[in-house]
Amino acid sequence: MKKKTSDNSVRTGIFASTDSQRISMKQKIEMLQSLFEFATEGIIICDDKGVIVLVNPATEKIFGYSRAALEGNRIEMLLPSRYHSKHVHNREGYMQNPHPRSMGKGMDLYGMRKDGSEIMVEVSLSPFETAEGKYVMSFIVDSTERKKNEIELRLAHDRLQQTSDALAQLNAELESKVHDRTEELADAIRRLAESKREVMRALEKEKLLNELKSRFVTTASHEFRTPLATILSSISLIDRYSDPEHTEKRKKHVERVKTSVTNLTEILNDFLSVEKLEEGIVRFNPVDVDLMQLVTEVMNEMRVTAKKGQRLIESMEGDAMVYLDRQLLKNSLINLISNAVKYSDEEKEINVNVKNSPKKLVIEVKDYGIGIPVEDQANIFERFYRAGNSANIQGTGLGLNIVKKYIDLMDGTIGFISEQNKGTIFTIEIPALKNNKK
Numbered sequence: 001m002k003k004k005t006s007d008n009s010v011r012t013g014i015f016a017s018t019d020s021q022r023i024s025m026k027q028k029i030e031m032l033q034s035l036f037e038f039a040t041e042g043i044i045i046c047d048d049k050g051v052i053v054l055v056n057p058a059t060e061k062i063f064g065y066s067r068a069a070l071e072g073n074r075i076e077m078l079l080p081s082r083y084h085s086k087h088v089h090n091r092e093g094y095m096q097n098p099h100p101r102s103m104g105k106g107m108d109l110y111g112m113r114k115d116g117s118e119i120m121v122e123v124s125l126s127p128f129e130t131a132e133g134k135y136v137m138s139f140i141v142d143s144t145e146r147k148k149n150e151i152e153l154r155l156a157h158d159r160l161q162q163t164s165d166a167l168a169q170l171n172a173e174l175e176s177k178v179h180d181r182t183e184e185l186a187d188a189i190r191r192l193a194e195s196k197r198e199v200m201r202a203l204e205k206e207k208l209l210n211e212l213k214s215r216f217v218t219t220a221s222h223e224f225r226t227p228l229a230t231i232l233s234s235i236s237l238i239d240r241y242s243d244p245e246h247t248e249k250r251k252k253h254v255e256r257v258k259t260s261v262t263n264l265t266e267i268l269n270d271f272l273s274v275e276k277l278e279e280g281i282v283r284f285n286p287v288d289v290d291l292m293q294l295v296t297e298v299m300n301e302m303r304v305t306a307k308k309g310q311r312l313i314e315s316m317e318g319d320a321m322v323y324l325d326r327q328l329l330k331n332s333l334i335n336l337i338s339n340a341v342k343y344s345d346e347e348k349e350i351n352v353n354v355k356n357s358p359k360k361l362v363i364e365v366k367d368y369g370i371g372i373p374v375e376d377q378a379n380i381f382e383r384f385y386r387a388g389n390s391a392n393i394q395g396t397g398l399g400l401n402i403v404k405k406y407i408d409l410m411d412g413t414i415g416f417i418s419e420q421n422k423g424t425i426f427t428i429e430i431p432a433l434k435n436n437k438k
Contacts, residue, residue: 296314361432381400
């Protein structure tokens with residue numbers, strides 16, 4: 001959802017405009033054509049028979065073929081021959097049940113360039129249909145260098161782990177030797193108690209052993225830091241490996257990458273949550289929960305991220321105690337309140353109302369933000385779906401999908417009412433669950 005405008009007109013997607021400046025259909029088409037032509041990812045459009053009907057310049061660069069050489073041929077020409085028959089089978093099966101497939105999806109995919117060399121690629125698929133028939137749009141990224149770097153990094157990690165294990169074993173042996181020697185010294189002290197000279201000698205030996213141990217730890221630590229520092233400095237030098245005339249541009253893009261890492265952390269958290277849910281790692285573990293304490297805790301965390309002047313207000317009715325999964329409920333509240341903050345302007349109020357009765361727990365999260373367009377409301381809980389008026393606001397389209405799955409795990413329901421430019425109310429209802437452990 002994007003920021004609230006000065007009037008009540010509907011504005012969606014990348015073609016949002018003001019009343020004073022409308023974008024013509026021709027301009028929109030030109031913008032889409034530019035997006036296709038200048039995209040850094042390879043884009044290939046095939047019909048339902050696997051025949052290439054359209055490619056962009058990035059595809060030509062990745063595979064070394066001209067557009068004319070590709071269009072009209074089957075997509076298998078871009079695969080190593082050993083995969084041809086299998087790919088034809090998979091492609092035909094896919095067209096019987098076409099569905100979007102995200103990039104990567106845990107598969108190692110290979111392509112073949114015009115010169116016969118193989119490359120590793122990541123591919124996402126997006127099926128669509130026109131009056132002329134069914135088509136599939138493929139987005140392709142050459143991941144050869146990245147995969148190579150990952151392998152090298154993994155090998156370096158393995159070597160570092162081996163070194164760490166060897167050090168741990170050596171340290172254990174040293175500890176054992178120190179222990180044995182300490183026992184020997186103690187026995188010597190007992191046997192030579194009558195001789196002060198012998199006692200002092202034993203103490204000097206113990207001191208020497210401790211000094212040797214300290215020097216060993218210091219040396220080992222230095223040897224660990226040296227390769228780690230080398231790795232870090234090597235990574236820092238990557239942005240300098242460019243032609244002189246491209247140095248400033250490269251630095252600019254590196255800074256952009258660094259900024260994007262922060263945003264990607266949030267996206268990854270969403271993806272990890274989805275993965276855990278799909279793998280069944282997330283389970284319903286009910287405990288006794290103090291609702292007031294939980295809501296206050298969440299609201300205090302959210303106030304730190306609130307925009308200037310935003311007021312977060314909570315209310316509570318009914319019994320403060322409930323038997324539920326505390327973490328699932330907390331994660332759901334954080335997500336909904338975070339959305340309310342994100343999609344509301346400064347100086348707006350956000351309300352969290354909790355009503356706990358013997359039959360069910362009801363939680364409302366209300367904001368006065370940009371709202372959800374009517375045409376988007378039916379799909380708002382779908383994975384990766386974002387409302388048309390949210391294009392200019394950061395998000396993954398996973399948050400509400402994750403919240404719904406959390407609520408489903410608690411045998412609850414989540415719904416909403418929303419009016420564009422006026423606000424949204426999300427309502428969670430969870431049936432009461434008896435604590436049989438009491």
